Amino acid sequence: MSEGAKLPAEFSLIARHFRPLAGEGALGLSDDAALLDPPAGQQLVLAADAMVAGVHFLPDDPPETIGRKLMRVNLSDLAAMGAKPLAYLMTVALPPGTDTAWLDAFTAGMAEDQARFGLSVLGGDTVSTPGPLTLSLTIIGTVPPGKALLRRGARVGDELWVSGSIGDGALGLRAARGALPDDGYLAGRYRLPEPRVDLGIAxxxxxxxxxxxxxxxxxxxxxxxxxxxxxxxxxxxxxxxSPAARAALEADPALLPLILSGGDDYELLFAAAPGDAARVVEAGLAARTPVTRIGLFTEGPADVTLRDAKGGVFSLPRGGWSHF
Amino acid sequence: MSEGAKLPAEFSLIARHFRPLAGEGALGLSDDAALLDPPAGQQLVLAADAMVAGVHFLPDDPPETIGRKLMRVNLSDLAAMGAKPLAYLMTVALPPGTDTAWLDAFTAGMAEDQARFGLSVLGGDTVSTPGPLTLSLTIIGTVPPGKALLRRGARVGDELWVSGSIGDGALGLRAARGALPDDGYLAGRYRLPEPRVDLGIAxxxxxxxxxxxxxxxxxxxxxxxxxxxxxxxxxxxxxxxSPAARAALEADPALLPLILSGGDDYELLFAAAPGDAARVVEAGLAARTPVTRIGLFTEGPADVTLRDAKGGVFSLPRGGWSHF
Structure with a gap:
């Protein structure tokens, strides 16, 4: 037999599509695992997310946005920890009929975001599935010891801040489905959220x-x-x-609950001491990211009260989105 | 509204099933990401693999073996690099109707192997899928700098060695499907391969x-x-x-190509200098893992020649298994 001559198809798929994305330590994606020298004096920050066609993105979304969305969702987790992106591993379960053109566009999108956010692929796996396209990505970032932003730590009296704009993701899904007028801005925000990496670090x-x-x-x-x-x-x-979300809300005030609880925003939500507003604004300026003070942490049970302009309580029909 | 009272189902699913598996740095799986202090003076070794029901395991395989198989496949990648297991992240796409009993068994299996192989979960994601159960696991290990075993490095004259026994995985899949007589040994080897972690380190x-x-x-x-x-x-x-594979081969000599190229063995295949046979045997003894010398690296093109007992060339009908 002659093993050398005929490379298996999986092998050439990796060589063509994924090797160009590989970074230092990936060993060209041709070994059993990658080798990473952890940056000296840093903690590693790690997160993993999965996306399924028809659940987390639309099956006919442009292939160049799909992998990027997953990368950005993971980058958003790093941003929320104040971490700097370093590398990632990705597994891809491809349905029958996935062709080379689709994979070319998919990986071209990944390459663009890798360059923009400063990370590279360390490893992964491509398998076939009889089901929908399913992606999983593990991201690795770094943070100086003890400097990670955690979810715990808000105190009564702290101010509540949020980056960017809220509601575009949920409205964008409606727009992408053709159920909401859109010039492309909202659908674009759904397909390619903007991870607030620089703000997290700031x-x-x-x-x-x-x-x-x-x-x-x-x-x-x-x-x-x-x-x-x-x-x-x-x-x-x-x-x-955003202007687009405001216009949609003016046209249909019933969209407010969707905006406030629809999810897929990938903005940073954070607490800062009441005296630190100037430092927060400065961080936003340094990161070229809008930051807005939207509320306060108060004494009481672990509840969130939404207040309308008159100080009344605004009630949501449901609390958010859960897959189960 | 009262967000605090009603935890979303995904939240409680993670709390019940996955939090008990979480290790140091996982932040109880309740933050955006995990924090890991990389062990001082070590390189990290990282690999990711995915498995799809009906492709990489049988949909009716016992739930307590499914996650463990994926962990062991990843552990085998660490073993092949000579790395010591440290931690992992896992994403799980669950089909409709996955119940608590299934998840209990699934995570109980993971817990058993975590304890045995000395690693813990750092993070992950649970999502729903309309398709088959799909799992992805990223594993992290450590190795002293420069000590990782790589695929490249064999030289002409080196001896080729393999651990354990070959063919059980491929025969075990047939057995698990009821297409081969089996007392359970072969199917067990298919469902739960034995990653040769200690041998890799040795x-x-x-x-x-x-x-x-x-x-x-x-x-x-x-x-x-x-x-x-x-x-x-x-x-x-x-x-x-193995004795079971030998018995199967004696009953049906046509199984030989499947044994030699069927895959799913998760044994270590390695090259050692001709004078180092005693050191290899010693490493096998230290790791309590059988090692067998099965061939030689020779001058010539990148081909593998299989020789039968009379020195003739044994030809395989096909070269192996590829998903594409």
Whole structure:
């Protein structure tokens, strides 16, 4: 027999599509594992997320956005910890009929974001599935020891801040499905969220607690409350909206609960001491990322109260999004 | 609204099933990411693998073996690098109807292997899928700098060694499907391969090149040849078989190609200098793992020649297993 001549198809798939993404230590993706020299004097920050076609993205989303979305969702986890991106590993379960053009576009998108966010692939696996396209990505970042932003740590009296704008992701999913008028901005925010990596790094030593908004603003704020053992109040009129989201809300005020609890925002939600507002604003400027104060942590049970412009309590029909 | 009272189902699923598996740095799986202090003076070794029900395991395999198989497949990658297990992250895409009893058994299996192999979970994600159960696992190990076993490095004249026994995995899949008589040994080897972690560590500084046998003995030996730029000869009669595999082969000699190229063995295949046989045997004894010399690296193109007992060339109908 002659093994050398005929490389298996999986082998050439990796060589063509994934090897160009490989970084130092990946050993060209041709060994059993990667070797990584951990940056001296740093802690590693690690997160993993999975996405399934039809659940987390639309099966006909452009292939160049799909891998990037997963990378950005993971980058958002690093941002929420104040970590600097370093590398990632990815597994891809491909349905029958996935062709080379699809994979070319998929990996071209990954390459673009790798360059932008400064990370490279260390390893992974490509397998076949009779089911929908399923991706899993493990991301690795670094943070100086003790400087990671954690979800716990908010205190009564702290101010609640959020980056960027809220609601675009959930509205964008509707727009991508054709159920909401859109010039492409909202659908684009759904397909390619903007991980706030620079802001997370700038907030080291400033934010007392932080997380990224993935399940919905109200629900995720509830997580910060639970870990802090206190309540929070959010002033709904202060929640930052993009011009597109504001226009959609004006056209249909019934969209407000979706905006406040729809999720897929990937903005940073964080607590800062009341005297630190200037430092927060400075961090936002340094990171070229808008930051908005939207509420307060208060004494009380681990609840979130949404207040409308008149000080009344605004109730949500449901608390957020859960896969189960 | 009251976010605090009603925890989302995904939250409680993680709390019940996965938090007990979490190790130091996992932050109770309740933060955006994990924090890991990399062990001082060590390189990290990282690998990721995915498994899909119906492709990599049987949909009715016992749940307590499914996660462990994926962990062991990844541990085998660490073993092939001579690395010591440290931690892992896992994503799980669950089909509709996955119940608590299934998850209890699944995570109980993971817990058993975590304890045995000395690692813990750092993070992950649980999502729903309309398709088959799909798992992805990223494993992290450590190795002293420069001591990792790599696939490249074999030289002409080196001896080819393999651990344990070959063919059980491929025969075990047939047995698990009821297509081969089995007292349970072969199916057990398919469902729970034995990663040769201790042997990999013992072979640091002894093996010149190493990999684990996942695609099939013949095909994987071809990888070592390609990276070394030489040929290899394997003496078929020297390939170690378990008593169950030997009995199956005696009953049906047509099973030989499946044994030699069926894959799913997760044994270590490695090269050692001709004078180092005693050191290899010593490493096997230290790791309580059988090691067998099965061939030689020779001058020539990157081909593998299988020789039968009379010195003739044994030809395989196909070269191994590829998902594409």
């Amino acid at each position: 907030l080291r030593g400033v934010a007392r607690a932080a997380m990224d908004v993935s399940d919905g603003l109200a629900q995720d704020c509830g997580h910060l409350c639970r870990l802090a053992g206190c309540s929070a109040e959010i002033a709904v009129q202060d929640v930052p909206l | 072979l640091r500084g002894v093996a010149r090149a190493a990999m684990d046998v996942s695609d099939g003995l013949a095909q994987d030996c071809g990888h070592l040849c390609r990276l070394a730029g030489c040929s290899a000869e394997i003496a078929v009669q020297d390939v170690p078989l």
